[in-house]
Amino acid sequence: MPNGYPLKAAGTGHYRGLAQFAWAASDADPKIKASIKKAGYVYSDGDVTRQQSSQDEKASAKAYGFNWIADEPFPTSSTDYTAVVTDLKKKGVEFVTFSGAYQQAAGIVKTMQDQNYHPVVWQPTVTA
Numbered sequence: 001m002p003n004g005y006p007l008k009a010a011g012t013g014h015y016r017g018l019a020q021f022a023w024a025a026s027d028a029d030p031k032i033k034a035s036i037k038k039a040g041y042v043y044s045d046g047d048v049t050r051q052q053s054s055q056d057e058k059a060s061a062k063a064y065g066f067n068w069i070a071d072e073p074f075p076t077s078s079t080d081y082t083a084v085v086t087d088l089k090k091k092g093v094e095f096v097t098f099s100g101a102y103q104q105a106a107g108i109v110k111t112m113q114d115q116n117y118h119p120v121v122w123q124p125t126v127t128a
Helices: 019-025 030-038 047-064 082-091 102-114
Strands: 039-044 068-074 095-100 121-126
Touching (some): 019 030, 019 047, 019 121, 039 047, 047 095, 068 082, 082 102
Parallel strands (some): 039 068, 039 095
16 A cells, blocks of 8 residues: 555553654645544554553644544454445545554455545554
């Protein structure tokens, strides 16, 4: 995927950084910089990812001006991402960040392709 920016920038110990969001807010490409105003967070719905996404959304909004217009948890056992991708596309999300397993990320990318949905940024953070 040409607009994919995979990151492993969660920080160390009990501290988490926001590097996975900072780069986009200051990117030289105006399309990437503008995409943070229409951001969406997709994640496998577990206790940790639910808390992480909430913290990330609040902190990146305050620190970098992200505007989160979609928050898309999906059941951890899900293999059908049609509803998630349809909602992202319908809402006009241009910056998509993801937290979950690589198999889920691959399924979401395939669903994006099937629906001809191409956000400006697809940023998966694979957890397992």
